Structures are given as structure tokens and as C-alpha cells.
Amino acid sequence: MVAQLVRLKLTLLVNTFRRSVWQTVGLVVASLYALGLVTTIVVAAVATGAYDPAAAGLVLTLGGALAVLGWWLIPVFLFGVDATLDPHRFVTFAIPRRTLLTGLALAACISVPGIATVLAALGSSLAWWRAPAVLPIALLSAALGVATCVVGSRAVTTALAPLLESRRYREVLAIVALAAVVLVGPAISSVMQALGVAEKEVDGSSVTVTVGGGEGLVRAAEQLAGIVAWTPFGAAWSLPATLYDGDRAAFAGRLAVALASLALLWLVWDRALARSLVTPAGGGRGSEARGLxxxxxxxxxxxxxxxxxxxxxxxxxxxxxxxxxxxxxxxxxxxxxxxxxxxxxxxxxxxxxxxxxxxxxxxxxxxxxxxxxxxxxxxxxxxxxxxxxxxxxxxxxxxxxxxxxxxxxxxxxxxxxxxxxxxxxxxxxxxxxxxxxxxxxxxxxxxxxxxxxxxxxxxxxxxxxxxxxxxxxxxxxxxxxxxxxxxxxxxxxxxxxxxxxxxxxxxxxxxxxxxxxxxxxxxxxxxxxxxxxxxxxxxx
Structure with a gap:
């Protein structure tokens, strides 16, 4: 049944090319863009790993955390995206929920973002090609990272489905998302400016000392990666770098965080899906018209x-x-x-x-x-x-x-x-x-x-x-x-x-x-x- 769900998703993806010219052009352009992005990521990861494995681990940890965050949050803002395998359509088929969850998780990777994420994760593991002992852990890290992306995305959207059915909630959420997108640029600009200046206390007084923007950025990135590596967002992606550094205690702890996070997300998705299949969310109450x-x-x-x-x-x-x-x-x-x-x-x-x-x-x-x-x-x-x-x-x-x-x-x-x-x-x-x-x-x-x-x-x-x-x-x-x-x-x-x-x-x-x-x-x-x-x- 899991293989059947994957084949069904592949068939639906192929049929997209037969719907309309604009859909075909759009899918081709999106695929080419994703392919170029994946190629850039993989080449950059391999080159950085050959030059400085520590820097590669830092970048992969933060980049992987951003990927997880994107998979979790973007579907909340883009509600209704990729509903080709809506679980409610399988209610009458009496498919065991565990089998349905596994099939839906694998089928979620059959899309342009899913395939791009899988290829980028597997390709980025080649950053450790100069450390053969770390390479198997890098592949495990890629698998755990992709699973965290997919399962977390499904868990969040399924758990929030009752809220997403509310039109007023969707409207407010969409406007907040637009505002956040607009403010991303100024926020990054402000942070970059702040990284170029540090404060140093001399004889009890605060003296502003200008430092190189690159050095400040690296220090901030190292501190941020150290924190993110202990969270569900970056734990899986930090495993190769942690093993390469020889910190076995931190490796065991971060592996535990990654596995526990994935298990918890799977449980949340399972419970939320069970609830939605039994009591599907309605369209919400209609608003009462007042005047013209x-x-x-x-x-x-x-x-x-x-x-x-x-x-x-x-x-x-x-x-x-x-x-x-x-x-x-x-x-x-x-x-x-x-x-x-x-x-x-x-x-x-x-x-x-x-x-x-x-x-x-x-x-x-x-x-x-x-x-x-x-x-x-x-x-x-x-x-x-x-x-x-x-x-x-x-x-x-x-x-x-x-x-x-x-x-x-x-x-x-x-x-x-x-x-x-x-x-x-x-x-x-x-x-x-x-x-x-x-x-x-x-x-x-x-x-x-x-x-x-x-x-x-x-x-x-x-x-x-x-x-x-x-x-x-x-x-x-x-x-x-x-x-x-x-x-x-x-x-x-x-x-x-x-x-x-x-x-x-x-x-x-x-x-x-x-x-x-x-x-x-x-x-x-x-x-x-x-x-x-x-x-x-x-x-x-």
C-alpha cells in the first residue's frame, strides 16, 4: 500500500504536464530553478568540506535548520498547498493509519520541493568525503534531516487544520506572512550592521570597538549554530560535524534530540490525523451580514x-x-x-x-x-x-x-x-x-x-x-x-x-x-x- 501511494503521487505529478501549457511551463521553470539551486548547494558543500570541514559543518547545520523551518512554516502560510493526496480521500479504504502515515510521508517527497530537498541533503553529505569515517553518519544525518522536514511539516499542518479552516484566521495569517516577508530585508540589514560593531568594557566604561564584519559574522554564526544544534531544527544536521570534532558526548546527545524530535512529531501527526479523519474540520460558520x-x-x-x-x-x-x-x-x-x-x-x-x-x-x-x-x-x-x-x-x-x-x-x-x-x-x-x-x-x-x-x-x-x-x-x-x-x-x-x-x-x-x-x-x-x-x- 505504501508503494501504491508513492506510485499514485508520481502519476499525479506526471499528469501535471498534460493539464495546460502554463502549468507545464511553470513546472519546468520551477524544476530548472530547483536543479540549479541544488547543484549550487552541493558544489559549495563539497568545496567547503575540502577546504575547511569545520566551516562546512557550521554552514550545513544552519542551512539545514533553515530548511526545516521552511518546511514547517511555509505550508501554514500557503494553506491548501499540495493536497493531491488528501488523507480524507482514503477514509473509506480502511488503510491502517501507520501504513497511511508512511505512504503519505514518502509521497510528500515526490514534488519539486521534496525532490530538491532530498537531493540537496544527500549531495551535501559529500562535504565529508575527506573523512570516510564520518560519511555514513552524514548520510544518516541527511535521512534524519529530510524526515524531520517532511514529518514536521505534516504534523504542523494537520494539527493546525481546525484553525486553518477559519477564514478569518487565514486572512490574518496571510497578512502577517506578507509583512514578515517585507521586513526580512531590513532585519538582515540591521543584523549585519550590528555584527560590525562590538562593545568592550575598559576601566568600568563602555567603549565601542569596531571589528571586521566578517569576524563578527563568523562568531555570531558559531554561537547560533551551537544553540541550533541542540534543537529539533538543527540536531540532525549537526551530527557529522560533531563526530568530526570528536565530541562523542555531544554526538550522543544531539542524536537523541534528533530521534526524540522525530518520534514526537510522528506521534503528533498520528494523533492529529486520527482526530481529523474521525471528525473532519468544517468550513466554519458563515458570517452574519449587517447592512449593505x-x-x-x-x-x-x-x-x-x-x-x-x-x-x-x-x-x-x-x-x-x-x-x-x-x-x-x-x-x-x-x-x-x-x-x-x-x-x-x-x-x-x-x-x-x-x-x-x-x-x-x-x-x-x-x-x-x-x-x-x-x-x-x-x-x-x-x-x-x-x-x-x-x-x-x-x-x-x-x-x-x-x-x-x-x-x-x-x-x-x-x-x-x-x-x-x-x-x-x-x-x-x-x-x-x-x-x-x-x-x-x-x-x-x-x-x-x-x-x-x-x-x-x-x-x-x-x-x-x-x-x-x-x-x-x-x-x-x-x-x-x-x-x-x-x-x-x-x-x-x-x-x-x-x-x-x-x-x-x-x-x-x-x-x-x-x-x-x-x-x-x-x-x-x-x-x-x-x-x-x-x-x-x-x-x-
Whole structure:
């Protein structure tokens, strides 16, 4: 039965190539990327092991711990990922739970991330090729590490399944995940800066002593690896390095931690799966509607209905609200990054947010999913559809952009740049919105479905997304040349009059682009509405 489950997963993976062209392209690109990453890891591990086995052990311990952490946490954020072998589908087959667990664990490795993890773990064990006595332990370490990744991932997701069924929990979790991803860069930058400075006490007083960033990083990594090696995340991966150092007591202790952690994770998964098979989580209680919401605030017209629905999406759908949630974090990211480089790049926060908000409607029809059928069945015309999607972005985007521009000039102490930045930002918002309104009625690509995580990347969507974004970016950049050129000229020469010129030229070009873009998009929409619906419903 275990072999049958593995064969079933292999069959499902092979059949992925037959579903659609975009899925095939996406899977091929993901496979090539994973292969390149695995090759890089293995070559680096072997080279480091030949040069300095101690450094190889340090890197493998920390890298393995990050892999375990990723396997445990990413499925929680990307709920619903890889449900091809849903355990609930095997309830009626009376498969012993231990057999089902073993089959599901092995089948979990039959995927691009699973195969990449197995190959990277086995290849990294070759870092100890110069110490033949350690090599068998390195292979055991790789097996234990991969098992910890897979079993821990299944244990966490199965145990948290009741919470993940709650829509509100998923929405909050998704927004937190987006915020964490955005803040990773500034956090790493701050840590790297801190590692370059140490404090030394001299005669009772604290004296700051600057040390080499490389030395500080190595010391911090050694201390961190020493701690991680005694945790479930890094215990298995630290075994070869511990044996190579000749510390038999530490080796026995870390092996015990690795085995005990794996046994505990297996037990948690077993109990959680038994509970979910007997009492599967429901879809949660439906929320009680209170009033008309935004439908009561917009006019009772087709345009008002579309605008009200889109406004509701922006505030309640995590696929939209996640974009708004990271906006307050962008000034922090740019301010910290600018502080590290000495360049006040926080000044670009206004134009960047304006472009992001405008581009956000570039795939609105795909985000509608089956709800778009209502537009087609009611013969909603293209002008109503395009303006209904653009108005909410303008209503909250204009004051938001103005606030961010004012904040950026205050943080940098450059009030003289306010007119130019304000003109550039207020021009970029309608300009980007106009471009997105035009191309969104022609180019669609797969997106997470309603109720799914905004971090989930549907198969076949990566290439299409990059093409659409690149096309929109090039068109927007080309149309922004007048405003951008005047802004750079104003900043370079310190001519405030040119800044006021940007305040006139930027919005004028943006509004003109918005009017033309909506007109083009409306005509294309009227001609292709049934095709758009068919394309949206065909997305996996």
C-alpha cells in the first residue's frame, strides 16, 4: 500500500504536464530553478568540506535548520498547498493509519520541493568525503534531516487544520506572512550592521570597538549554530560535524534530540490525523451580514455596484488587503535601507506605492473567478466594468500617496522636493491605473482563488505574471518619462519652479493615460467578455 501511494503521487505529478501549457511551463521553470539551486548547494558543500570541514559543518547545520523551518512554516502560510493526496480521500479504504502515515510521508517527497530537498541533503553529505569515517553518519544525518522536514511539516499542518479552516484566521495569517516577508530585508540589514560593531568594557566604561564584519559574522554564526544544534531544527544536521570534532558526548546527545524530535512529531501527526479523519474540520460558520456595507454608500447604479464590490474586496479579501497591509511597512523598509547605504531612497515611496496600487487591478477579472459570470450574464458594459474597478483605487489611493510623500520629505528633511514628488506620485497612480485597465482586458494569468492564501503561487502563473508585469512596467515607464525627467532635473539643479512644473505635468499625463486606457480596455472587454470568462474558469 505504501508503494501504491508513492506510485499514485508520481502519476499525479506526471499528469501535471498534460493539464495546460502554463502549468507545464511553470513546472519546468520551477524544476530548472530547483536543479540549479541544488547543484549550487552541493558544489559549495563539497568545496567547503575540502577546504575547511569545520566551516562546512557550521554552514550545513544552519542551512539545514533553515530548511526545516521552511518546511514547517511555509505550508501554514500557503494553506491548501499540495493536497493531491488528501488523507480524507482514503477514509473509506480502511488503510491502517501507520501504513497511511508512511505512504503519505514518502509521497510528500515526490514534488519539486521534496525532490530538491532530498537531493540537496544527500549531495551535501559529500562535504565529508575527506573523512570516510564520518560519511555514513552524514548520510544518516541527511535521512534524519529530510524526515524531520517532511514529518514536521505534516504534523504542523494537520494539527493546525481546525484553525486553518477559519477564514478569518487565514486572512490574518496571510497578512502577517506578507509583512514578515517585507521586513526580512531590513532585519538582515540591521543584523549585519550590528555584527560590525562590538562593545568592550575598559576601566568600568563602555567603549565601542569596531571589528571586521566578517569576524563578527563568523562568531555570531558559531554561537547560533551551537544553540541550533541542540534543537529539533538543527540536531540532525549537526551530527557529522560533531563526530568530526570528536565530541562523542555531544554526538550522543544531539542524536537523541534528533530521534526524540522525530518520534514526537510522528506521534503528533498520528494523533492529529486520527482526530481529523474521525471528525473532519468544517468550513466554519458563515458570517452574519449587517447592512449593505459599501453597497449602501455608492449610488444604486451598475457603476456604483461594481465600485462597491471592488471596494469590499480591497478591504476584506486578503489577496487585496494584503497589498494595503504592507504599504505602511514600505517607508520603514526604504528608510532602513537608505540609512545603511547613506542614500535617502525613502523619497521614492510615494511613486512606488502609486505604481503598485495602479497595477493591482491588472488581473482583477481573474481575481473575480466565478463571480465574473455575473458581469457577463447581466451584460455589464466595458466602460462600467473598467471605471468600477478604477474608482476605489483612486478614492483611497490619492490621499494615501499624498500622506506617504509628505512623510518621506519629513523623514529626509527635504521639503523642497515636495512639489516634484507629489506631482510624480499623483501622476503615476492614474497612469499605472490606466495601463492596467487597458491590458487587464487582454492578458489574464492564474491567481489564488477566493479563500486561498495570497502567497500561494498557482502552477503556470510565474511566467505569465512576469510577462504581464514587465509589459505594464515598460509602458508605464515610457509614459512617465516627462514627469521623471523634470523631477530629476529639479532635484539636480535645485530649481523649485521645475518641481511645480512636475506637479502640473505629472497628473495631466496620468489623467490622460487613465482616460485612454479605460477606453481601450472597455472596447477590448466588450469584445472579449465571454472569452475572458472561459479563460478564468479554465485556470487550475
Amino acid at each position: 456595507g459599501w453597497f449602501g454608500r455608492f449610488p444604486a447604479t451598475p457603476l456604483g455596484a461594481v465600485a462597491a464590490r471592488c471596494t469590499t474586496y480591497w478591504l476584506r479579501d486578503p489577496r487585496y488587503s494584503g497589498s494595503l497591509a504592507i504599504v505602511p511597512l514600505l517607508p520603514i523598509v526604504l528608510y532602513v535601507s537608505g540609512g545603511a547605504s547613506g542614500v535617502p531612497i525613502v523619497l521614492i515611496v510615494g511613486p512606488v506605492v502609486a505604481w503598485v496600487l495602479g497595477f493591482a487591478v491588472s488581473n482583477d477579472v481573474a481575481y473575480d473567478y466565478t463571480a465574473f459570470a455575473l458581469h457577463v450574464s447581466t451584460s455589464t458594459d466595458g466602460r462600467t466594468d473598467r471605471w468600477g474597478r478604477a474608482l476605489p483605487v483612486l478614492l483611497f489611493g490619492v490621499p494615501l500617496v499624498v500622506l506617504l510623500v509628505a512623510l518621506s520629505v519629513v523623514l529626509t528633511g527635504r521639503p523642497d522636493m515636495l512639489p516634484a514628488l507629489l506631482g510624480l506620485s499623483l501622476g503615476t497612480l492614474p497612469l499605472s491605473l490606466g495601463v492596467a485597465s487597458a491590458i487587464s482586458s487582454r492578458f489574464l494569468y492564474p491567481v489564488p482563488k477566493p479563500g486561498e492564501s495570497p502567497l500561494k503561487q498557482p502552477q503556470g502563473a510565474a511566467v505569465a505574471t512576469m510577462v504581464a508585469q514587465l509589459l505594464a512596467l515598460l509602458i508605464t515607464a515610457g509614459l512617465s518619462v516627462p514627469a521623471v525627467g523634470l523631477t530629476i532635473w529639479s532635484v539636480a539643479t535645485g530649481n523649485i519652479a521645475l518641481g511645480w512644473a512636475v506637479l502640473l505635468v505629472g497628473p495631466a499625463v496620468g489623467i490622460a493615460t487613465l482616460l485612454v486606457g479605460i477606453r481601450i480596455g472597455a472596447r477590448t472587454y466588450d469584445r472579449r467578455a465571454p472569452e475572458l470568462l472561459q479563460q478564468v474558469l479554465s485556470f487550475p
